[in-house]
Amino acid sequence: MIRLEHLDKRFGDRSVLRDVSLDVPRGEFGILFGPSGVGKTLLLSILAGLEVPTAGRVLLNGCDMARVPPERRPVTMVFQRHALFPHLTVFENVAFSLRARGLHGPAVKRRVNELLELTGLETFAELKPDVLSGGQCQRVAFVRALASDAEVILFDEPLNSLDAHLKTALMLELKRLHQAKQFTALYVTHSVKEAVELGDRVYMLEDGTVSRTCRPGELPVHGEKA
Amino acid sequence: MNRLFKALCVIVTVLLSLFVAVALCNVFVGAPAELVHALRDPALRQVVEVSLLTSLIAAGLAMLLGTPVAYVLARRRFFGKAAVETLLDLPVALPPMVAGLALLVLVSPTSPFGHVLNGMGVHLIFTQAGIVLAQLFVALPFYIRAVRSAITAIPPSIPAAAALLRATEAYTFFHVILPLSREGIISGFVMCWTRALGEFGATAMVAGCIPGVTETLPIAIYTRATAGDLAFAGAAALCLALVSFATLIGLRLAFSDGEERRRA
Numbered sequence: 001m002i003r004l005e006h007l008d009k010r011f012g013d014r015s016v017l018r019d020v021s022l023d024v025p026r027g028e029f030g031i032l033f034g035p036s037g038v039g040k041t042l043l044l045s046i047l048a049g050l051e052v053p054t055a056g057r058v059l060l061n062g063c064d065m066a067r068v069p070p071e072r073r074p075v076t077m078v079f080q081r082h083a084l085f086p087h088l089t090v091f092e093n094v095a096f097s098l099r100a101r102g103l104h105g106p107a108v109k110r111r112v113n114e115l116l117e118l119t120g121l122e123t124f125a126e127l128k129p130d131v132l133s134g135g136q137c138q139r140v141a142f143v144r145a146l147a148s149d150a151e152v153i154l155f156d157e158p159l160n161s162l163d164a165h166l167k168t169a170l171m172l173e174l175k176r177l178h179q180a181k182q183f184t185a186l187y188v189t190h191s192v193k194e195a196v197e198l199g200d201r202v203y204m205l206e207d208g209t210v211s212r213t214c215r216p217g218e219l220p221v222h223g224e225k226a
Numbered sequence: 227m228n229r230l231f232k233a234l235c236v237i238v239t240v241l242l243s244l245f246v247a248v249a250l251c252n253v254f255v256g257a258p259a260e261l262v263h264a265l266r267d268p269a270l271r272q273v274v275e276v277s278l279l280t281s282l283i284a285a286g287l288a289m290l291l292g293t294p295v296a297y298v299l300a301r302r303r304f305f306g307k308a309a310v311e312t313l314l315d316l317p318v319a320l321p322p323m324v325a326g327l328a329l330l331v332l333v334s335p336t337s338p339f340g341h342v343l344n345g346m347g348v349h350l351i352f353t354q355a356g357i358v359l360a361q362l363f364v365a366l367p368f369y370i371r372a373v374r375s376a377i378t379a380i381p382p383s384i385p386a387a388a389a390l391l392r393a394t395e396a397y398t399f400f401h402v403i404l405p406l407s408r409e410g411i412i413s414g415f416v417m418c419w420t421r422a423l424g425e426f427g428a429t430a431m432v433a434g435c436i437p438g439v440t441e442t443l444p445i446a447i448y449t450r451a452t453a454g455d456l457a458f459a460g461a462a463a464l465c466l467a468l469v470s471f472a473t474l475i476g477l478r479l480a481f482s483d484g485e486e487r488r489r490a
Contacts, residue, residue, distance in 0.1 A: 050386050070389040077390045083383040087405045096401075097391035148391045 001026040002047065002152055002186055007056035009042060016042055018208045020056070024201070026151075029178055029185045031199035031216065038205050040188040041080075044154045047186065048077050060152060071100075076150035080157045082141040084129040090140050091116070091125040097148040115143045118180070119173065135166040142174060146181060155187040159194060171197045192219050250467060264461035269437065270446075274465055277423055277443040280354055284361035285419035288369040292418075293411070296373035297399065301385075318367045325364055326431025333359070333432070356433040357440055361422035369418035376410020377403060409481060420473055424466060 002024040009017040016039045024030035032040050045051040047058055049070035058065040060074055076097075084093050094112045103111075116122040119139055129137055138158055145153050159167045175198060178185060189195055195202055199216040264270060299311060317325050333340045333350040343350065350356040380403065388398040404411070426444035433440035435449055443466050451459035 048386075048390055050389075070386070071392050071394055073390075075390065077387070079383045079387060081381075081383065083381070083387040085384065085388075085402060085406075087402075087408075096388070096393070100388075100391060100393035100397050100401075144391065150390075 001061060001184060002030070003057075003059040003062075004043075004047070005057040005059065007043070007046065007058070008054045009039070009046065009051070010054045016208055017046075017053075020205075020208075020210055022203050022210050022213070024184055024186055026061075026184055027182045028200040029187065029198055031195040031202040032186055032188045032205055033190065033195050033202050033219070034205035035190055039208050040190075040205055041156050043205070044077060044156050044186065044188055047152075047154060048075055049073050074150055075152040075154060076145045076148040077154040077156060078138070078141045078145050078158045080160055082129075082137045082158070084137055084140055084144070086129055089126050089128055090121060090132070093129070093140055094144050094147050096144065112147065115147055119143050119177070134162055135170060138162065138170060139173065142177060146177065146183075150183070152184045152186070155185060157188050157190075159189075159191075167194070174198060195219055260457035261460050261464070264457040265464070267458065267461070270458065270461055270465070272438045273441050273443055273446045273462060276354065276357070276439070276441060280357040280442065281361055281419055281422035281425075284358045284365060284422040285369070285415055287358070287362050288366045288418045288422075289411070289415055292366055292369040292414070293373055293404075296370045296414075297377055297403065299370070300374045300377035314370060315367050317364050322364055322425065322427025323431060326360060326428035329360055329363055329428060329432050351432060352434050352436060352440060354433070354440060357429050357442060360428035360432045361425045364425050364428050365418040365421040368421050369414040372414030372417060373407055373410045376407040376414075379410075380406050412480065413477060416473055416477055420470060423469060 007020040098108045196216040204212045335344050388402050435445045443462050446462045447459045
């Protein structure tokens with residue numbers, strides 16, 4: 001599970017996050033909801049260990065992450081622009097985390113093929129990211145995150161640059177993957193539709209703090225199309 | 227006005243190209259028979275061998291030492307970083323003779339460092355090892371600059387993604403950073419090598435000019451030309467020019483594919 005306790009982040013005199021506390025229970029799909037520029041991505045970076053909080057604690061599965069570097073946290077992230085390794089094929093991108101942990105040979109092949117089949121990406125295995133569409137890249141990024149076996153997956157507006165049709169398809173896919181793998185998720189978005197479709201619980205971030213926690217159905221609808 | 231500007235640009239380009247071509251042709255086609263004879267001279271072969279050997283070792287060492295330095299400068303923030311960068315860049319701005327004098331003083335047996343080196347049996351003055359040292363000192367910043375730019379150009383989300391996929395910093399360096407900096411590493415190596423190959427001032431100060439031992443192509447061009455042996459100097463110059471030309475063509479061919487892909 002994810003627990004943030006009284007988290008602050010300041011850059012010089014500028015306070016970006018103030019007294020942020022939240023709990024995402026194990027296996028739940030949490031939505032971090034709020035307008036652009038309120039510090040949603042920064043909060044994910046702190047959770048991932050890419051940024052250090054000025055004050056407060058990050059606990060993952062009950063363990064304080066203060067001195068734990070990103071590669072040793074039980075967490076991975078799907079970035080807004082997928083951040084696939086451009087020099088590696090789809091297969092090698094998915095296998096990256098397995099190889100980084102010292103796995104080699106048939107075990108890697110079996111696991112990667114299983115994940116690629118789960119998402120219908122097996123025909124793209126030998127292609128490099130530069131020939132894939134935006135939607136395909138993001139699907140590879142989902143699978144790559146699953147291959148890391150992280151208990152917590154952070155999503156930084158992963159569907160932002162995609163068209164409405166593709167968004168709907170990928171939301172369904174993500175929902176299916178979450179049901180199949182039961183990971184704990186924290187998903188950053190400013191889209192009500194995404195929050196309602198995917199989330200179990202919504203944390204509204206306003207003015208650098210969590211102003212409200214609610215069920216997705218309680219979110220105000222502003223006539224959003226996609 | 228626009229026509230005049232366009233015409234002026236074309237005229238300047240043509241004149242400059244002609245100037246370079248005429249200047250180079252004057253060296254190489256002065257007396258073709260003597261030039262061909264000089265090209266077959268075993269002494270020239272020795273000079274070419276010394277130059278290629280020392281410059282390739284210097285560029286190899288630059289690659290070995292410069293890559294981690296470029297990585298640190300590109301990816302880390304630390305106190306005094308600007309000072310370190312300036313210091314490492316200094317040999318580019320420093321006149322080669324000054325660089326040579328600094329190295330000569332540093333490794334001479336009368337200096338503490340030179341004394342230690344002598345005690346270990348390492349002799350750098352008037353030796354090929356001295357040439358490598360001088361070339362490395364002068365050419366290393368070119369390699370570091372190229373590789374540093376290549377590493378800086380990698381989006382920060384890429385190494386962050388690697389870390390969040392359980393890769394240690396060392397694993398990320400070898401499996402992500404190095405492959406993605408390939409173009410910078412190759413062009414840095416080539417720039418460093420060609421700079422080392424053409425190095426004159428610092429090399430002459432540290433290694434002198436012992437025929438067959440420390441005589442490199444630029445030193446041979448200078449010593450033979452001042453001694454009146456223009457055919458040998460011309461042949462040595464031709465060798466250097468051919469290497470530079472081949473290098474430029476090679477680099478263009480090697481990277482044209484990548485450029486095409488980026489444009490697409």
